[in-house]
Amino acid sequence: MGVRVIRKSVRRALSRSNLPGVDFTINPYTGCTHGCIYCYARSYCQKEVGENWGSVVIVKENIPEVLGKELRRRPSGRVVLSTMTDPYQPLEKEEELTRRILEILLINGCKVGIQTKSDLVLRDMDLLSQNLNLVDVGFTITMLDKDFARKIEPYAPSPQRRIRALERLSDEGVRTWIFMGPVIPGVDEKEIEEIVEIAGKTSSSLYYDKFRVKGFMKSGFVAEMAEKAAKTDWKELSQRINKICEKYGVKAIPAFGNV
Ligand code: SF4
Numbered sequence: 636m637g638v639r640v641i642r643k644s645v646r647r648a649l650s651r652s653n654l655p656g657v658d659f660t661i662n663p664y665t666g667c668t669h670g671c672i673y674c675y676a677r678s679y680c681q682k683e684v685g686e687n688w689g690s691v692v693i694v695k696e697n698i699p700e701v702l703g704k705e706l707r708r709r710p711s712g713r714v715v716l717s718t719m720t721d722p723y724q725p726l727e728k729e730e731e732l733t734r735r736i737l738e739i740l741l742i743n744g745c746k747v748g749i750q751t752k753s754d755l756v757l758r759d760m761d762l763l764s765q766n767l768n769l770v771d772v773g774f775t776i777t778m779l780d781k782d783f784a785r786k787i788e789p790y791a792p793s794p795q796r797r798i799r800a801l802e803r804l805s806d807e808g809v810r811t812w813i814f815m816g817p818v819i820p821g822v823d824e825k826e827i828e829e830i831v832e833i834a835g836k837t838s839s840s841l842y843y844d845k846f847r848v849k850g851f852m853k854s855g856f857v858a859e860m861a862e863k864a865a866k867t868d869w870k871e872l873s874q875r876i877n878k879i880c881e882k883y884g885v886k887a888i889p890a891f892g893n894v
Pocket of ligand 1: 667668669670671719720721752791
């Protein structure tokens with residue numbers, strides 16, 4: 636898939652956040668070439684990026700320098716990379732914005748949470764393993780079926796690659812978590828249990844969130860998913876997830892308050 640890269644300078648790096656446990660977020664990029672068909676971020680960014688989700692990405696090229704200046708004011712709290720893009724999407728291999736941001740945050744003693752679908756995060760193992768008291772890393776894992784994953788998260792690394800990276804980080808002593816979100820409507824309960832089991836084996840917590848129907852989900856497969864989501868009893872599903880987590884001794888956390 637061809638990707639159009641737009642380079643921009645920004646005036647701000649840190650954004651305040653109301654998400655539980657998150658004080659600030661940093662998004663080094665706008666847009667994400669993983670191109671998940673359900674991604675909500677497309678509703679909250681520039682039109683050109685949102686309408687061409689997955690094929691246009693803005694690279695915020697001066698964001699590490701801007702962050703460095705902002706940190707002189709010593710803001711305190713946990714910073715999450717990222718909520719509106721994947722900080723380890725393929726472009727990061729050359730751009731290294733996430734790595735530079737991570738270095739600056741850690742030198743300044745900031746707590747950092749990373750959320751990704753990519754095993755490229757392993758490239759920064761040196762920074763992570765030297766700062767075990769400051770960092771945590773979460774992988775979004777919505778399902779285990781490779782073919783289904785390819786259909787809805789077309790350009791993201793397979794769930795199996797994410798799991799291997801999660802195990803590696805956990806083995807190195809990095810605090811880890813899994814984000815099962817959105818819970819895919821109709822996903823097999825057996826698969827949910829397998830994901831929880833992986834969380835148990837890697838001592839990871841499990842955040843989860845229901846599938847939220849958005850205005851752009853009007854056609855194609857995502858529309859079918861939205862239709863199923865509207866018919867799902869989320870409260871009941873949430874109780875089942877909590878029960879499975881209890882069975883495996885996994886801490887279950889509904890991601891954005893109660894579902
Ligand atoms: S990886 Fe995350 S940010 Fe990127 S398209 Fe998928 S859901 Fe959106």
